Amino acid sequence: MAVSDAVRSTAAVTTTKDPGPDRPPSKFRQALPQYAAVSPFFILFAIFGAFPVFFSIWLSFHSWDGIGTMKWVGLEQYSYLLTDPTFWKSITNTLIIWVISTVPMLLLALVIANSLHNATRFRSFYRIAYFIPNITSVVAVTMVFGSIFSNNFGLLNAFLQSIGLDKIEWLSQPWGIKIAIASIVAWRWTGYNAIIFLAGLQAISSDIYEAAKMDGASPSQTFWRITVPLLRPVILFTAVTSTIGGLQIFTESQVLFGSSGAIGGPGDGGLTIVSYLYDNAFGSNQFGYGAAIGWALFILIVLFSIINWRLIGGNDDERITKRAARRVQRKIAAEQVAADKAGKEHADAH
Amino acid sequence: MAVTRRQFLVLGAGAMAGLTGCGSRSSLGGADQLSMWTWTGSVNDALIGEAEKAIPGGNGKQLSMTRIGGDYKTKVLTALAGKSMVPDIIGINDDVATYFPNADQFHDLHALGADKFKGDFLEWKWKLGITPENRMMAYPMDTGPTALFYRRDVFDKAGLPTEPQDVAAAAPDWDSYIQLGKKLKQAVPGSAITDNITSVYLYALAQLPQRYMTADGRYIGDGEHIRKAWELAIRVVKEGLSANAQEGSTDANAVVTNGRLVAFIGAVWWAQLGPKNAAPKTKGLWRVTPSPGGPGNRGGSFLAITKYCKDPEAAFAFISWLESSKNQAQSFLDPVLFPSTPASYTDPRLAAPDPFFGGQRIVDVFAESAKKYPGAYFSPYDSIINDPLKAELVNVEIGSKTSDQAWKDAQHQIDRELTRAGAI
Numbered sequence: 001m002a003v004s005d006a007v008r009s010t011a012a013v014t015t016t017k018d019p020g021p022d023r024p025p026s027k028f029r030q031a032l033p034q035y036a037a038v039s040p041f042f043i044l045f046a047i048f049g050a051f052p053v054f055f056s057i058w059l060s061f062h063s064w065d066g067i068g069t070m071k072w073v074g075l076e077q078y079s080y081l082l083t084d085p086t087f088w089k090s091i092t093n094t095l096i097i098w099v100i101s102t103v104p105m106l107l108l109a110l111v112i113a114n115s116l117h118n119a120t121r122f123r124s125f126y127r128i129a130y131f132i133p134n135i136t137s138v139v140a141v142t143m144v145f146g147s148i149f150s151n152n153f154g155l156l157n158a159f160l161q162s163i164g165l166d167k168i169e170w171l172s173q174p175w176g177i178k179i180a181i182a183s184i185v186a187w188r189w190t191g192y193n194a195i196i197f198l199a200g201l202q203a204i205s206s207d208i209y210e211a212a213k214m215d216g217a218s219p220s221q222t223f224w225r226i227t228v229p230l231l232r233p234v235i236l237f238t239a240v241t242s243t244i245g246g247l248q249i250f251t252e253s254q255v256l257f258g259s260s261g262a263i264g265g266p267g268d269g270g271l272t273i274v275s276y277l278y279d280n281a282f283g284s285n286q287f288g289y290g291a292a293i294g295w296a297l298f299i300l301i302v303l304f305s306i307i308n309w310r311l312i313g314g315n316d317d318e319r320i321t322k323r324a325a326r327r328v329q330r331k332i333a334a335e336q337v338a339a340d341k342a343g344k345e346h347a348d349a350h
Numbered sequence: 351m352a353v354t355r356r357q358f359l360v361l362g363a364g365a366m367a368g369l370t371g372c373g374s375r376s377s378l379g380g381a382d383q384l385s386m387w388t389w390t391g392s393v394n395d396a397l398i399g400e401a402e403k404a405i406p407g408g409n410g411k412q413l414s415m416t417r418i419g420g421d422y423k424t425k426v427l428t429a430l431a432g433k434s435m436v437p438d439i440i441g442i443n444d445d446v447a448t449y450f451p452n453a454d455q456f457h458d459l460h461a462l463g464a465d466k467f468k469g470d471f472l473e474w475k476w477k478l479g480i481t482p483e484n485r486m487m488a489y490p491m492d493t494g495p496t497a498l499f500y501r502r503d504v505f506d507k508a509g510l511p512t513e514p515q516d517v518a519a520a521a522p523d524w525d526s527y528i529q530l531g532k533k534l535k536q537a538v539p540g541s542a543i544t545d546n547i548t549s550v551y552l553y554a555l556a557q558l559p560q561r562y563m564t565a566d567g568r569y570i571g572d573g574e575h576i577r578k579a580w581e582l583a584i585r586v587v588k589e590g591l592s593a594n595a596q597e598g599s600t601d602a603n604a605v606v607t608n609g610r611l612v613a614f615i616g617a618v619w620w621a622q623l624g625p626k627n628a629a630p631k632t633k634g635l636w637r638v639t640p641s642p643g644g645p646g647n648r649g650g651s652f653l654a655i656t657k658y659c660k661d662p663e664a665a666f667a668f669i670s671w672l673e674s675s676k677n678q679a680q681s682f683l684d685p686v687l688f689p690s691t692p693a694s695y696t697d698p699r700l701a702a703p704d705p706f707f708g709g710q711r712i713v714d715v716f717a718e719s720a721k722k723y724p725g726a727y728f729s730p731y732d733s734i735i736n737d738p739l740k741a742e743l744v745n746v747e748i749g750s751k752t753s754d755q756a757w758k759d760a761q762h763q764i765d766r767e768l769t770r771a772g773a774i
Contacts (some may be wrong), residue, residue: 171601
């Protein structure tokens with residue numbers, strides 16, 4: 001009784017009309033204060049999250065320079081996109097940068113995590129040291145790497161020349177640019193991934209390792225047969241986050257080449273999908289085209305996440321059972337259709 | 351008591367009406383303020399400080415200026431697209447023509463009486479702010495006349511002429527300039543006369559009386575004049591006279607600091623961005639002389655009054671005051687904006703010898719260039735035409751394409767972009 005009185009008095013405060021003693025307040029009215037309490041997130045999300053997402057779909061069917069009127073062009077932006085060699089180049093660039101940064105990065109992270117796991121002294125110090133690159137400003141890091149890789153007076157070239165090799169024009173050659181960008185990405189994210197792997201390693205029970213030791217397993221056997229399989233969900237997580245991050249590389253090319261007017265650098269070697277999007281939308285004010293590129297990128301990320309999931313994620317056995325279950329379902333559905341058809345024919349015959 | 355309360359209510363209602371009135375005009379800042387956006391280093395701070403107290407001749411309005419850090423144009427476009435809280439006055443860079451299709455977003459300065467100042471300005475500069483439909487969208491600020499910068503000491507070492515008038519006589523055109531560059535390189539190995547291929551192209555383009563489109567909208571960017579500038583840029587690189595330091599890279603500064611770049615055709619603002627900033631130790635060694643190939647202009651900005659402006663007359667009073675020849679002379683001292691008003695060139699503050707250039711009066715050289723420059727029509731599409739050409743030139747410089755292939759690819763890309771933009 002006391003509880004319902006309290007609810008009613010709250011309802012009376014928030015609503016002006018007295019619902020009357022006979023009719024109890026509706027469920028919605030009762031819950032109004034709670035709805036009000038959680039609404040700020042949803043309102044903000046609707047304005048800054050949901051609205052831009054849907055608006056960008058709408059925008060991608062238009063030609064708009066940002067100030068004038070929007071002109072409906074249907075699927076023209078998308079057909080231009082599919083026949084745009086620069087767009088395809090930006091995709092291959094992004095994928096190449098992604099592969100040459102992610103693969104060595106995750107391998108190195110695994111090795112670092114393993115040694116951190118076995119470290120006995122200065123553990124916190126090492127963990128912090130490996131994590132610091134991740135919280136360093138990407139702009140600052142890129143500028144430093146820009147001087148390391150710089151063509152004429154770069155540190156790396158100075159080193160190459162000091163050991164008697166020829167200097168390489170890193171930032172003028174499409175391949176050099178990709179290597180430079182990939183190393184910035186790898187430098188920033190190796191430590192982060194190592195810490196994630198470390199957390200995964202710590203969750204593996206030491207009993208398993210002891211059992212393996214008893215059975216006479218070598219360290220490399222332990223690593224490949226126990227550590228890696230048990231880390232699988234963690235590896236999937238790092239692979240998916242690296243994919244999402246890798247497909248959205250932007251700042252590195254922007255800082256290295258943004259002020260040169262050609263955002264991708266010489267030969268568009270560092271032109272990534274997002275930098276192409278940015279250049280079209282905010283450099284040439286082709287907002288409709290920028291939106292179309294954004295949606296193409298979205299589809300690409302979904303595709304790659306699915307591929308990752310298939311490759312690394314899930315249990316094989318589980319997947320097989322799932323596939324079998326689906327086959328059974330399909331069979332049942334087919335039988336159902338056949339039965340319906342038969343029933344219909346039966347009815348028609350009458 | 352009752353009366354005071356009523357008075358109070360009336361006052362409050364008046365204030366509300368005033369606020370909504372202000373809101374419906376949709377411009378940024380308080381009712382007695384004119385808001386202005388420009389990028390960093392585009393105006394003289396002392397003059398702005400004066401206008402922030404009271405705009406001279408501005409109906410008692412005050413200026414409220416915001417210096418926008420990065421991505422200036424993006425922020426301006428966002429404000430214009432939002433159609434509210436738009437600044438009253440905005441600065442526009444030398445891509446002023448890209449705003450022409452949206453000229454209705456700005457006040458026509460003809461209607462505000464701009465024509466009475468026309469005679470004070472360089473004719474070609476004045477024209478750049480006027481659309482083909484004869485709407486004056488933007489008012490001139492500074493300019494970027496070009497000239498040849500060179501290191502006197504290195505020329506001396508190479509046994510070349512050293513005094514400005516002798517250098518100008520020895521290199522009146524690009525051909526003789528390239529010959530001179532070859533001699534420099536022989537005498538002082540590693541010497542370069544440009545930082546990269548695009549600089550040569552852009553400065554050669556900056557000397558031409560026509561660019562990519564005609565005023566009636568015909569594309570001429572595949573014409574002989576552009577191809578010549580293109581071939582010239584490639585020739586300079588093939589002769590080994592480029593330092594191969596791409597625009598905006600750390601190398602672009604390094605080639606000045608390390609003394610590889612010993613001569614450079616550049617706009618007046620390069621004096622600050624190049625040698626003064628990157629190679630302060632070379633003080634006294636640089637000289638300036640009229641550019642091989644003739645006078646040119648690269649860069650220079652404008653001011654425009656948006657249609658949301660609270661008080662267009664006051665805003666015009668402000669910009670015509672800020673860009674008067676007297677005040678432009680002051681803006682040359684800080685932050686080194688080269689005036690678009692010829693009367694400023696004889697101002698004693700400009701004519702002072704510059705110790706960085708060995709006491710040479712470099713303003714004289716640039717003033718000649720600014721006065722003799724023929725002017726050219728900039729179309730709204732110039733930047734989308736320019737970008738593929740620049741990018742393909744870089745492909746030639748790094749050796750990934752032949753000149754013919756790169757030219758073909760650039761023209762193909764331009765054709766696609768112009769078709770999409772509805773320009774051709």
